[in-house]
Amino acid sequence: MNRTTIDLWVGILVAAGLGALLFLALKVGNLASFSAAQTYEVKANFANIGGLKVRAAVKSAGVVVGRVSEIRFDTETYEAVVTMSLNAAYRFPRDTVAKILTSGLLGEQYIGLEAGGDTKMLKNGDRLKLTQSAVVLENLISQFLFNKAAEGKDSAK
Amino acid sequence: MPDSNIVEVENVWFGYDPERPVLRDVSVAIPRGKVVAIMGQSGCGKTTLLRIIGGVHMPTRGRAQVLGELTSELDQDGLYAMRRRMGMLFQFGALFTDMSVYDNVAFQMREHTGLPQDMIHDLVMLKLQAVGLRGAARLMPSELSGGMARRVALARAIALDPQLMLYDEPFTGLDPISFGVIARLVRTLNDALGTTSIVVSHDVQECLDIVDYLYFVADGQVVARGTPEEIRASQEPFVDQFVHGKPDGPVPFNYPAPEYGADLELTKT
Amino acid sequence: MASNALRGYFERLGNQVTSGVWQLGFAARFLAYMLLHSGTALRRFSLTIREIYFSGVLSLVIILVSGLFVGMVLGLQGYHTLERYGSSEALGVLVALSLVRELGPVVAGLLFASRAGSAITAEIGLMKATEQISAMEMMAVDPIARVVAPRFWGGVISMPLLAALFSAMGIFGGYLVGVKLIGVDDGAFWSQMQAAVDVREDIVNGVIKSFVFGIAVSWIAVFEGYDAAPTAEGVSRATTRTVVTSSLAILALDFVLTALMFTGGTAT
Numbered sequence: 001m002n003r004t005t006i007d008l009w010v011g012i013l014v015a016a017g018l019g020a021l022l023f024l025a026l027k028v029g030n031l032a033s034f035s036a037a038q039t040y041e042v043k044a045n046f047a048n049i050g051g052l053k054v055r056a057a058v059k060s061a062g063v064v065v066g067r068v069s070e071i072r073f074d075t076e077t078y079e080a081v082v083t084m085s086l087n088a089a090y091r092f093p094r095d096t097v098a099k100i101l102t103s104g105l106l107g108e109q110y111i112g113l114e115a116g117g118d119t120k121m122l123k124n125g126d127r128l129k130l131t132q133s134a135v136v137l138e139n140l141i142s143q144f145l146f147n148k149a150a151e152g153k154d155s156a157k
Numbered sequence: 158m159p160d161s162n163i164v165e166v167e168n169v170w171f172g173y174d175p176e177r178p179v180l181r182d183v184s185v186a187i188p189r190g191k192v193v194a195i196m197g198q199s200g201c202g203k204t205t206l207l208r209i210i211g212g213v214h215m216p217t218r219g220r221a222q223v224l225g226e227l228t229s230e231l232d233q234d235g236l237y238a239m240r241r242r243m244g245m246l247f248q249f250g251a252l253f254t255d256m257s258v259y260d261n262v263a264f265q266m267r268e269h270t271g272l273p274q275d276m277i278h279d280l281v282m283l284k285l286q287a288v289g290l291r292g293a294a295r296l297m298p299s300e301l302s303g304g305m306a307r308r309v310a311l312a313r314a315i316a317l318d319p320q321l322m323l324y325d326e327p328f329t330g331l332d333p334i335s336f337g338v339i340a341r342l343v344r345t346l347n348d349a350l351g352t353t354s355i356v357v358s359h360d361v362q363e364c365l366d367i368v369d370y371l372y373f374v375a376d377g378q379v380v381a382r383g384t385p386e387e388i389r390a391s392q393e394p395f396v397d398q399f400v401h402g403k404p405d406g407p408v409p410f411n412y413p414a415p416e417y418g419a420d421l422e423l424t425k426t
Numbered sequence: 427m428a429s430n431a432l433r434g435y436f437e438r439l440g441n442q443v444t445s446g447v448w449q450l451g452f453a454a455r456f457l458a459y460m461l462l463h464s465g466t467a468l469r470r471f472s473l474t475i476r477e478i479y480f481s482g483v484l485s486l487v488i489i490l491v492s493g494l495f496v497g498m499v500l501g502l503q504g505y506h507t508l509e510r511y512g513s514s515e516a517l518g519v520l521v522a523l524s525l526v527r528e529l530g531p532v533v534a535g536l537l538f539a540s541r542a543g544s545a546i547t548a549e550i551g552l553m554k555a556t557e558q559i560s561a562m563e564m565m566a567v568d569p570i571a572r573v574v575a576p577r578f579w580g581g582v583i584s585m586p587l588l589a590a591l592f593s594a595m596g597i598f599g600g601y602l603v604g605v606k607l608i609g610v611d612d613g614a615f616w617s618q619m620q621a622a623v624d625v626r627e628d629i630v631n632g633v634i635k636s637f638v639f640g641i642a643v644s645w646i647a648v649f650e651g652y653d654a655a656p657t658a659e660g661v662s663r664a665t666t667r668t669v670v671t672s673s674l675a676i677l678a679l680d681f682v683l684t685a686l687m688f689t690g691g692t693a694t
Binding site: 010021056 | 440472475476478479482486526529575584586587588590591593594595597616622624627633
């Protein structure tokens with residue numbers, strides 16, 4: 001086994017290994033989509049963020065336009081403060097609504113942005129004024145039961 | 158006199174287990190330029206003595222002075238510096254099996270000197286020629302016979318022209334021809350290179366032919382010493398038994414055992 | 427009588443524990459010494475390259491074939507399970523996440539331990555038994571720097587590469603079975619996978635895992651080889667110990683790393 005054959009095969013191994021890593025990163029993961037984009041930060045307050053996690057997607061019209069970068073709790077207003085990093089290519093008007101939605105019925109939660117009509121655009125560090133909190137399943141069920149009970153009472157009258 | 162001793166071992170005690178010393182109050186002196194044999198039975202402590210001289214073990218008591226340094230006072234760098242002036246031939250050669258004969262002999266030159274490749278090439282050829290194996294340079298150790306492997310190991314050991322050569326049972330397991338070859342090489346290399354050699358062995362007849370002085374070790378102590386002539390003429394019972402290969406004498410034939418009759422259950426104990 | 431036997435049992439147990447702890451300390455000092463003396467392995471990089479060849483390249487076949495089969499089985503089993511919930515299009519997600527997060531590093535690590543780890547242990551142990559290590563010491567060459575360290579670094583460098591290749595091969599295997607054989611939608615397979623697999627959380631964590639496993643396996647392999655009794659039996663026992671200890675270490679470390687990485691520490 002001479003030196004040059006060994007070197008050749010080691011080179012092949014290293015190249016193949018790095019190639020496999022690259023394949024995993026690009027074709028399997030989501031590196032291609034969001035790495036080098038410029039971003040700007042926008043905050044939003046929510047009464048209840050449900051299961052929203054950091055690095056959850058921020059979508060508008062179903063397209064990913066950013067990521068949740070930070071989630072904090074405001075001890076003065078007792079609300080959740082969510083910071084989003086939005087792709088600088090997408091600018092939104094100042095009266096955009098942020099809603100916490102669920103992908104599918106039981107899937108992961110993400111933030112959906114619905115653009116408003118304001119002519120002025122959001123800048124870095126702005127705060128969204130209109131938000132809709134996450135739908136909590138327990139509240140939904142208790143509300144449904146309450147409605148059902150009210151219906152029952154009405155029809156019994 | 159002390160100046161011309163390459164190795165001075167004085168009143169050395171040593172044991173792998175402190176309770177059971179392998180060497181007890183051993184003193185040997187190896188003068189410059191001589192070939193000295195340390196002989197004894199298997200397990201008597203002669204290989205341990207060689208290891209102490211090589212700095213592998215430190216004596217529990219006493220001092221070992223090798224090439225002007227006290228082995229117990231050397232740190233690892235000092236020990237390695239001392240070993241660069243020594244060469245050791247191991248019992249079965251201990252060649253590096255993943256390298257060719259050439260690379261084995263060139264090993265020390267490549268590791269310790271900054272010599273260019275063509276100079277190393279010449280030196281390797283020189284050393285291999287001295288042991289008669291210049292033509293085997295490209296072979297791998299697995300392709301060598303026992304005697305050839307031992308000769309290559311010898312060439313490797315003398316690669317940097319050491320001042321002291323240590324031989325650990327160099328004749329073990331060799332056919333008579335290889336035996337004679339190695340024995341002759343030990344003597345001629347010692348004289349040609351001006352080194353000092355210590356041969357640990359139990360092959361008495363060969364040693365008597367090639368060495369200048371002998372030490373006999375039994376039970377961890379030096380029991381006899383002398384020139385080959387003195388040894389051949391010695392009346393000392395252990396030497397006599399050893400040199401002439403007598404089965405019984407100071408070293409008993411029977412391993413300690415209870416009375417024979419009791420073992421055969423003939424007499425009740 | 428019984429109390430004597432019991433006492434003897436506890437004494438032996440205590441001995442085993444103390445000797446085990448002592449061994450661990452010795453192994454730790456060995457690692458520290460080797461890391462300090464790794465200069466030679468890194469300066470004379472051809473030594474390390476040779477070891478990358480023997481640990482990494484020669485493990486390629488088993489890694490690639492195993493990866494392919496594991497991926498194919500994942501595709502098969504995954505499909506049949508997902509099919510029941512009507513989520514067969516998530517097959518890509520299932521295969522990719524299983525491989526990248528867990529199976530890639532762990533199975534590649536186990537295979538590496540048994541193929542390359544045992545070879546390293548046997549090689550070093552045999553060098554010790556045939557006095558090659560002592561010979562090197564007597565020639566004033568530090569055997570740990572010259573023989574042990576290159577093998578350690580060779581293993582550490584090979585492991586992440588092999589784990590990545592295992593995962594990639596596995597995903598390909600899952601694709602072969604799921605898309606080509608069974609008929610899951612090609613686009614859905616890849617797009618759902620890309621949406622669900624995050625580079626930083628999944629892939630990088632998987633690489634970190636394989637790196638940690640590489641260190642563990644290589645350390646155990648070189649230590650057991652260097653510490654082996656210089657007899658045929660000693661070497662064979664050391665080789666067995668390498669495979670067993672490495673496998674257990676990989677599985678235990680996997681749990682710890684998974685708990686730290688994928689549950690955000692909430693599992694502990």
